[in-house]
Amino acid sequence: MTEKEKVFLTDYDLHLWMEGTHYRAYEKMGAHVAELDGVRGTHFAVWAPNAERVSVVGDFNQWDETANPLECRGDSGIWEGFIAGVGQGALYKYAIHSRYNGYRVQKADPYGFACEIRPQTASVVWDIGGYTWNDDLWMSERGGRNALDAPISIYEVHLGSWMRVPEEGHRWLTYRELAPKLAAYVKEMGFTHVELLPVSEHPFDGSWGYQTVGYFAPTSRYGTPQDFMYFVDVLHQNGIGVILDWVPAHFPRDEHGLGYFDGTHLYEHADPRLGVHRDWGTFIFNFGRREVAMFLLSNAIFWLERYHIDGLRVDAVASMIYLDYSRKEGEWIPNKYGGRENLEAIDFLKRFNTLVYQEHPNAMTIAEESTAWPMVSRPVHLGGLGFGFKWNMGWMHDTLTYMSKDPIFRKYHHNTLTFSLLYAFHENFVLPFSHDEVVHGKGSMLGKMPGDNWQKFANLRLLYGYMFTHPGKKLLFMGSEWGQWSEWNHDTSLEWHLLDYVPHQGLKRWVRDCNTLMRGEPALHQKDFDPSGFHWVECHDSEQSTLAYRRHGRQPDDTLVCVFNFTPVPRCNYRVGVPKGGYWKEVLNSDAEIYGGSGMGNLGGAETTPVASHGEFQSLNITLPPLAAVVFKWERDET
Template identity: 60%
Template sequence: MTQHKAATPPAISSDDAWALHEGRHLDPFAVLGPHHADGVRYVTCFDPGAERMMAMTESGSHPLERVVEGAAVFSGEVPGDGHYWLKGIANGSEWEFEDAFRFDTVIGELDEYLLGEGTHQRIWTVLGAHVLQHEGQYGTHFAVWAPNAQRVSVVGPFNHWDGRRHPMRRRGATGVWEIFVPNIGEGEAYKYEILGPDGTMQPLKSDPVGFGSQHPPENASIVRDISGYGWQDDAWMSERNGRNSRTAPISIYEVHLPSWRRRMEEGGRSLSYQEAAEELVSYVHDMGFTHIELLPISEFPFDGSWGYQPVGLFAPTIRHGKPHEFRNLVEAAHQKGIGLLLDWVPGHFPADPHGLGLFDGTHLYEHADPREGFHQDWNTLIYNYGRTEVSNFLVSNALYWLDEYHVDGLRVDAVASMLYRDYSRKEGEWVPNKDGGRENYEAIAMLQKANIAAYGDAPGIMTVAEESTSFPGVSRPVDAGGLGFGFKWNMGWMNDTLRYMGEEPIYRQYHHNQMTFGIHYAFTENFILPISHDEVVHGKGSMLGKMPGDEAEKFANLRAYYGFMWGHPGKKLLFMGCEFAQPQEWNHNAQLRWDLLDDPRHAGIQRLVRDLNTLYRATPALHALDCDPSGFQWIEGGDAQQSIFSWVRRSGGPDPDVAVICNMTPVERVDYRMGLPAEGRWREALNTDAGIYGGGDRGNMGAITASGDGYQGQPASSTLYLPPLSTQILIRDA
């Protein structure tokens, strides 16, 4: 190759060179890369490892001269307008590389406009790290929102974590910075180095829209190519609207994936997404649940948060595998006819230095005032929902999981903490809204936007609110004044009924209304009855441990309670381990006690839950009108002295009615007369005292016959045997 003498372009000065060398140049793209002057192309580059630098073209090599002694900035004439690359030379070594500063922008005008406006609902298609071909070159495009930064650089092993090497291009008023880095791709670690508005260097930041992360406690983002999966779940996607509706049977198995089951022979590691696609999905299918709900899988630094303090909202946690492997889990569930829901946490985020806090040197994502921006309960930061870009970031994240991963719904955590500005705060510790009230208008608006976008973008999904107050209209459509959720957890029902079950049976007559009060508001929202992870941690005891009595009575109480729950209006949710009565509280650092299934009492509870799910799914009267008062009628809700409850469930169609009767004392009731809605034979479809469940195998020999003698407001009646601490579900034969 022919060597050409370098010429220094007029645009590069010693001040520019020193600013580049010291990492304080505020517009590096104005200086670095190719520039033209008087019809001549000049190339300027920075490489602190080089003693000499050459620009290479097909026609030859072209020396670039050091602009000023001591600064690693080289510049010179490079003839032509074709492709060039760079060669560094030092200590007898040579290396060649593409110049990141020769590439034009990637973000288009429409994306730029929407990002600047804060209305780009698919920010993950523009921001983050995207592996692509750009101007004929393979590499990764990085883009991040940091509007108040003086400089943003992408750093990683590919540039020795040196923020001077790849400073990014500012995209005008959008607050977005971008750069295309050639020849790096899948699996590359990176962070952002950000010079704040006051010139202070921030801690290295993970990518807010990164698709992958290192294994904790390491916390760099990882380039992941999430394109091109090739979904094969069209059948499920086309029919899931019917699987997630108010009239569908919905029975959810809530799972903390790291502790569901572990490979004890391999050091106690958690299952991978791929292993869960086989083992968890098969188990849930066998148990008859309709949905899996995963505790948060968005990347999080601290295992003890169970995922509820996420840092990487767009990254499935690497604890179980890569993004495509998580997709394998979702697809496996769909192929078994099971929906998959994710817990979503838009209420707060941890203050870890690599996270969103003070992201660009300012309170960008969070409120500056700790009365609005700091959660005292969890030592976390609160999103500034009133900032358009922050609200859009969260709405876009919701759509990301629904779109990219085909998840079937989002259960939104801690909604009450978002709705009220005085949540868990004393007088003087919170800032009223513009009207002087406690409602957080901005958070409410964000939740409404998220629900509108989710239901509009992903037909057939469901959103679920964990909301513990009586805030009105949580599951009412937004255009009717509601928050727009599909369902709401019925926390009141859960608290009341568990308090009742915790009473010694002799005292239950004085707490009878705790089991019946829920019906007064059961149809004000679309409710899910939740027995979640929160009920079996922090000293609350396991479900079995909550029950009074000796060991046999504890199991009988729990069986009767599960029968009551599955017979009660409302969709169902049960946390893992509760389905076989694990006696210990849940421990996130250990797997479930699967060995307990060798004990017939625990295996009996498991079989009961399986049979309850099967019956619930197969019986329209038990689910079709879960959210409609016409599907429920008390037979006897006031027999406090004997602690007996009985009611009718109806489907609203031609399907047979169902009668449920619970005896919540250890006293057997012989010849107990009960009203029924019709004469004829009533089959004992399920009896929690059956021997196969660990009970005493006492009942009504499989059926009863109702006569035309009216009783308890019903046109017919019969006498039954009620086993101690039991629930029976009767179905009228056609």
């Protein structure tokens, strides 16, 4: 390969591009610091097929549109060129003169590796090589950490508001400052993964990252690309996986972004019935255009390879797969068969999942999909969309609706709790209490709970105990683990001062201990997606608002009995059938005093009696504390 071929797109690159299969297009597209004929500089490449002229403007040429023109590579629509003397840190944009309507614009680089800090909008030339990773152990083990039978408990984080520096005007922590603090906290709390709200560059803080402009650039708010690599590396060294929120569903209209890129609707559909998301005021990708699909697929591979990301959670999947999503009659166009399914988006998602698991089988993909679309987390070759996991939005809505009711009325809504087990094994579900549930007037998790302060904390401990024992992987948004009173505000830090108070300390300890039990007990993770891992003990006691079920691991002794009282009335002499006689240890009790409870319980456990109950010949006669979850595990034969 010649020196020029190392820098410029080769014929083979262009072949893959035209075919729509250049899944590492970021290796040649965008800005790359390089050397050509002994001269250091930067190679630039941008796709603008409907441009009449494209040049690179920047602080190195006083933003002169005539100084550094690019050349078009045949029918590919790619413009490229090499500019000597331009290197790391240079600011630049592409000056595009369209063939149509005299349209002229300066665009940020769709494939740019770094961006200016908002409100500035230029791309930044950046070499993302040179970082030495120290996460070999994690990378060799992560297949087991991301597996369907692994304990997975995700801590969802917005980096700009998890913690700030009050002594310095409440500024953000940098990636390098966040890394050891977040790693230590997540490790202490027992979470297995963090999920970051989008870190790809975005112009508006209030979008929380969900209106992406720089798809290949970690936001400069918190540091450089290498700083973000360091952040991921430190979490990996502490045994913590990193999942990114990834947003292929839509992108913002900002002039420097992807919209109307070369004087035409290049990345988005031209018809607003297909190309505009009315709720968010954003553009929708044209998934049927090969270069657009390739842009997004290349981006997915980029994060997994260059930043060692362990998983991608795909935002707003429902808005992608339905043409009539949040649209009235006449505001959408049916597919070629007359249906409402977005066939191009569905094909894209299948390609995305196939590619990710083909190239990185130890990674994970997660769908935020809020409808009953079938087989979201089933393999493509079986007719599914191919995701590894799916958020269980139905469980989340039903559970929060139930828990927000005064306990005196819960008996009339008992089926709201039990309904989830009718479909719990249809998908590989994640149970999410995410950021979306603690904003826009919905109240904090603690604020949703009914009753006085004691009952609010008891209800929230009960809710988390139910979540951690229910089939499915777990997700909890930051601040919810210790009961922040206020709704989440992206402009400020979490209310860490609340941990000076005993009730919040108790809730935090409860979540930590739930994580510890979930990770240590195979019954709570090995068969999350297998019906044989769950058995109802009592699901009909609506009058007392109690539930009881068993969770099973692969080994016969890996069995837990989980019992819940959703009222503030203690239930003494509550009988629960169990499959084995002997002593059952009370391994968790949310009413224990160390969690802020009343201290009611079973003195560490209970012996069975030969009284038939719930289809078993042996049973436990237990005390069921008020607004509490208790969990028992068989420990030994009768003494």
